[in-house]
Amino acid sequence: MMIGMDSFARFRQRALFLLLPTCLLLSPLCVGQKAELETAETQIVVEAGMDMPRLLSLQVPGQPKWQNRASETLIQAVESGDETTPVHWRFDRDASHADAKNISLVYESENPHLRLTWSWIAKQDYGPIEHQIRIENLTEHELWIPMQDSFAFDWQLDPPVELEHVYVEKGANTPSPVGTHGVQIADGYRWTGTSSTYGDIDEGKPREIIPWSLVQREDTSRSGWYVGIEFSGRTRISLERKHDSLHGAVGLNPDPAPFRTRLEPGGSFESPVVFVGGFDHGPDGAGNILRRWVRAVLGNPETWKNHNFPLVVNNSWGGGMAVNEEMARRMIGDASGLGVDMFHMDAGWFRAVGDWRPNPQKFPHGLAAIADDAHQHGLKFGLWVDWTQAGLSTESGALNIRDPKVRDWMVTDLPKDWQPEPFKGQTIDIGVPAAKDWAQHEVERIVTDYHLDMLEHDGYLVAHGCDRADHPHAAPDPLNKCIYKSWGAYWVDSSNSTDVSYHAVRAYYEIYSKVRKQHPGLLFEICADGGRMVDFGSAAHGDYFSITDTYDPLSNRRAFYDTSHVLPAAMLESYVENWPATRLENFRYMLRSGMMGWLTIMMDTTTWSADQHAAAKKEVELYKKELRPLIREADLYHVSPRPDGVHWDGIEYWDQERRRGVVYAFRGTVPEEGTHLFALKGLKPLARYAISFHDHTSPDRTLTGNQLMKYGLQVRLPYVNSSELIFIAEQTQ
């Protein structure tokens, strides 16, 4: 306990405060005082220690408390030139504040003069509570600070309980066979999950996670807590159980060490915002709160205002890099006939990497003419751009790696024989102010000149490490760095890698925030080779995610199964590519495997048979009329094990307010498994539900909630690799 070192008077004051309900406390706070924040599922109590703040407990109402023995340690020293100066933090009661939504405890150091703000904010009356640490340099000279975690905890496990850890991989490249992990937390359990803008999938190493983690009690309540990171740079979550202690840390990735970051005079460091929330009823119970919270707190209100969100899209990659004006106009005409909402021009339209102007041979009338054609057909127009990538084009306006102005924005000196790949070049470090300014103007120009409704970024937007000593980030360690070539670009690994990502990601957020202000209603698709940049910082600055880079039905369903644990389904885009479909049942299975969230068809639809065309048109109609409202608003339940392509799998949507839902049912490849029972969730046991099989694979019927949840909904499909959509409507008495 960090009290009692002050005067007796102050101690008495503390005791007095303890007699009051904490929610009644008004600022200013005193040393040792406790304050509380709560939402419907999450209650936290914090304490203002003399030299350090502390989270005391986290509780799900009605469930046992998670008592915290220690929270994050504040930085203890700063560097200036060759000198290291210890920092002594002292609570500043006048600057601190607590009300029903916001606790902010301020600590100051006199010499060096620093201010640290430790804050917790409840932005909704449900869902998690956000936490951040901000350190300001109030001196008149540059300082360097070491790693400051966003959040650390040491829960006391008393009495020892059975716990399960749930975490979810990114769908980077191809979703792995596991994807969603549920692991028992036995004594000695030790785990670290990492995330970056690269979604690294190195052989032999654990795959990157969506920066989120959940711990639940393995009892009937299935209650617990989860934590997520609202940042796209290099971050990590660690968890370790030792006897009666479950401890861990959340924030920037301290590895490779030593991390250091610059504080300009008057400048500040902001730890990535994390959110911490309580839940019961397991991961779906957590997900149904978190998804709603992400939409309300991180989502763009302009985007969600549009009832056509999520859109149905036709993407030009069905024609690959060969796309040209004739093909684009043909696709637009066909897309309009199919009823889709947007035509999305993928890679292949530009002059060269880094030269983001339409190729005049392919688009003699420019790109705006294509956008206008889409608009005349009632479609929106979206465009793929790798806007931080430089190449070799010498045309005016191109980002050329040899340009003396641009050369220093590269993460290292490139060899003379360097060549870009067809749609990938060298990522510039947008953490450099001049590079950021260039990118800001370039994005603004592209959005305006080409009449965009949607901008997709791809490639690797954020520099992977940097070898430069004259950039705002820390310099690399000259004795311990690795420079290598990957995907045609140069990457650097050194102790400054996390700081490089810290600066570049903040620049990316600033660029998009500014463009969003200028163009309300413009959509941003987050793509980094599909599914590598799926995190809550991107969710706060973009509108939807490409969730994997492999587009067959199974990969699409696996990536959706994983990602939908933590992000709103409407923000999860599946690209549906051509897949061998012998029967219409297989064709619909292919489409529906990408219809649980945002649907992008990535096929030249003009090559479809008349039957396929007619079937697709009906599916698009169904999506827009019946499925989209559920995808936007309904609770989501994972009512099967993760898809394996062999057995059955399914997802249930249930909208409590409209009392409507749907089950997406997919049959695998086992010849004997012609029927399956899906145990549904979220229904009222005694209510009666009208069940209708959209493809009429079974007669419609009426069943009680009890029957559907305990016995299950029986689905019978005669063909392997086929599907059914089963609509559920609660009957009024």
Ligand SMILES: [Zn+2]
């Ligand atoms: Zn750099």
